[in-house]
Amino acid sequence: MVSISLIKERALAIGFDLVGVAPVTTGQDLEFSKQWVDRGFGGEMEYLKNPKREDPRRVLPSARSVICAGLIYNTPRPYSTEACRGANAGAGGAQPHPAPASGAAATAEPDRPGGPFSRDDIPRAWISRYAWGHDYHEVMRAKLEKLRAAIEALAPQVETRVYVDTGPVVERALARYSGIGWMGKNTCLINEEKGSWFFLGVVLTSLELRPDMPAPDRCGTCTRCLEACPTGALVEPYVMDASRCIAYFTIELNGSIPREFRPAVGSNVFGCDICQDVCPWNSRCSGQLPVASGQLRVASSQRRSVAVTSLAEFQPLEVSVSAATHSTPSPPAPLPQGEGGRRPGEGSVQSPTRSFSLFNPPLEALASFAAEDFGRAFARSPIKRAKYRGWLRNLCVAIGNSGDRRFVPWLEKAARHPHPVIREHAEWALERIAREEQKEGSGAPRRVAS
Ligand code: B12
Numbered sequence: 437m438v439s440i441s442l443i444k445e446r447a448l449a450i451g452f453d454l455v456g457v458a459p460v461t462t463g464q465d466l467e468f469s470k471q472w473v474d475r476g477f478g479g480e481m482e483y484l485k486n487p488k489r490e491d492p493r494r495v496l497p498s499a500r501s502v503i504c505a506g507l508i509y510n511t512p513r514p515y516s517t518e519a520c521r522g523a524n525a526g527a528g529g530a531q532p533h534p535a536p537a538s539g540a541a542a543t544a545e546p547d548r549p550g551g552p553f554s555r556d557d558i559p560r561a562w563i564s565r566y567a568w569g570h571d572y573h574e575v576m577r578a579k580l581e582k583l584r585a586a587i588e589a590l591a592p593q594v595e596t597r598v599y600v601d602t603g604p605v606v607e608r609a610l611a612r613y614s615g616i617g618w619m620g621k622n623t624c625l626i627n628e629e630k631g632s633w634f635f636l637g638v639v640l641t642s643l644e645l646r647p648d649m650p651a652p653d654r655c656g657t658c659t660r661c662l663e664a665c666p667t668g669a670l671v672e673p674y675v676m677d678a679s680r681c682i683a684y685f686t687i688e689l690n691g692s693i694p695r696e697f698r699p700a701v702g703s704n705v706f707g708c709d710i711c712q713d714v715c716p717w718n719s720r721c722s723g724q725l726p727v728a729s730g731q732l733r734v735a736s737s738q739r740r741s742v743a744v745t746s747l748a749e750f751q752p753l754e755v756s757v758s759a760a761t762h763s764t765p766s767p768p769a770p771l772p773q774g775e776g777g778r779r780p781g782e783g784s785v786q787s788p789t790r791s792f793s794l795f796n797p798p799l800e801a802l803a804s805f806a807a808e809d810f811g812r813a814f815a816r817s818p819i820k821r822a823k824y825r826g827w828l829r830n831l832c833v834a835i836g837n838s839g840d841r842r843f844v845p846w847l848e849k850a851a852r853h854p855h856p857v858i859r860e861h862a863e864w865a866l867e868r869i870a871r872e873e874q875k876e877g878s879g880a881p882r883r884v885a886s
Pocket residue numbers: 464465466467468469470472481484564565566600601602603605606607608609612619622623624625626632633634635636637674675676678681683684687688706707708709711
């Protein structure tokens with residue numbers, strides 16, 4: 437009999453922050469998952485219909501236990517709900533959101549010379565926290581392979597399969613039985629000590645291991661995430677309609693972002709962090725934490741801070757664009773012709789480059805990426821999943837929501853793009869900026885409601 441404590445020891449030594457064991461049978465959850473897809477909550481994510489997801493033994497018939505591992509990706513940077521002219525402060529974007537619990541204070545922001553939240557009035561974009569660094573699939577996969585090797589050294593006859601969002605396995609359904617976290621009302625797995633900014637990986641194994649106790653639900657009466665979600669994607673506690681989620685629109689969806697949701701996308705150009713930003717379990721300071729009984733307790737005697745990682749791979753990447761295309765002030769950038777090539781004379785390989793961090797980057801800098809910049813900068817980043825076309829589409833929405841007319845030349849170029857989805861989003865953004873200007877002219881407030 438292999439000692440589970442030895443396996444856990446190896447997992448922690450490899451660098452995982454959390455590890456637990458789940459039984460392979462979590463029937464009720466997997467049934468929920470199927471019904472969830474049947475109700476259309478998965479939108480166009482066809483891979484969620486794979487019947488193998490209904491039982492992990494369809495991918496490994498000998499599976500008896502699942503080792504679930506978590507890896508923190510959080511770095512000590514402000515949240516999107518705090519950032520200046522960021523995801524949730526853009527003109528006409530999302531409605532104001534409640535501040536994170538107990539006024540999570542701004543930490544020194546090392547990326548910007550101006551210091552924390554420098555009030556430079558530059559329209560900024562928000563890239564989801566999980567996508568600031570290297571692609572987690574690669575980072576997790578390497579660690580999971582080490583764990584698999586360690587297990588095989590302890591039990592040579594064992595059969596294993598490892599997954600990190602790389603196969604037909606409902607990872608959270610398994611992980612929530614492994615004791616490493618409970619499923620929050622925002623549908624994320626949350627760990628009482630470390631918060632929810634962690635990735636999951638699973639090792640299906642033929643070993644019969646004693647499962648850990650599931651973690652108790654600590655959401656209590658809190659409903660911050662449901663109230664903060666700008667698109668109403670959390671249709672009820674613990675249930676997300678992914679076809680309304682900003683992460684789905686900006687990462688998974690290939691076609692048009694539905695018009696009615698575009699204002700609420702705010703400045704989110706890749707993913708969305710809002711329902712985690714507002715969660716008190718991700719608060720940096722001590723404060724009021726909900727408990728299962730539904731009462732609030734003041735944790736002043738139990739100061740806690742959400743876990744952060746020092747892994748180099750998850751620190752915000754510095755990306756560069758040619759200075760010739762990254763002109764300040766506007767017009768911000770040449771929009772690529774066709775699928776993105778620069779026009780003669782616009783930028784060159786020899787041009788000096790300017791670099792910036794993916795933490796709350798200037799919208800202008802992102803808009804200055806030609807297709808080749810995109811391919812080069814994001815080759816090892818999860819952002820490549822959006823593809824350059826999706827990137828341009830998302831930028832059109834964020835630019836429209838910025839209400840900043842300096843982007844009009846960029847949008848006019850985008851409105852001539854060969855791809856109809858980009859053209860349509862650019863036209864929408866131009867109209868939105870024009871409407872806002874009209875309102876300004878009439879003395880109405882600058883922000884528009886829809
Ligand atoms: C599709 C998908 C998405 C979709 C849909 C998200 C969703 N909530 O379902 C979109 C694109 C919106 C998305 C967004 C994000 N995702 Co995602 N996503 C996935 C993926 C590929 C499948 C998830 C899935 O099956 N959803 C269907 C629902 C029904 O399943 P579930 O939420 O996982 O819930 C299970 C259980 O918790 C339970 N359950 C849930 N509700 C209920 C209710 C009842 C009554 C019962 C009985 C059971 C039950 O059963 C469910 C499954 O059977 C997984 C990887 C994987 N292969 O599992 C990553 C994964 C869930 N995503 C992850 C991450 C990091 C994100 C984002 C943070 C990225 C971002 N910032 O943009 C956001 C978070 C948004 C959020 N609030 O969840 C991590 C989650 C880590 C964590 N700590 O929870 C995962 C596990 C990837 C990984 N390997 O790390 N994601």
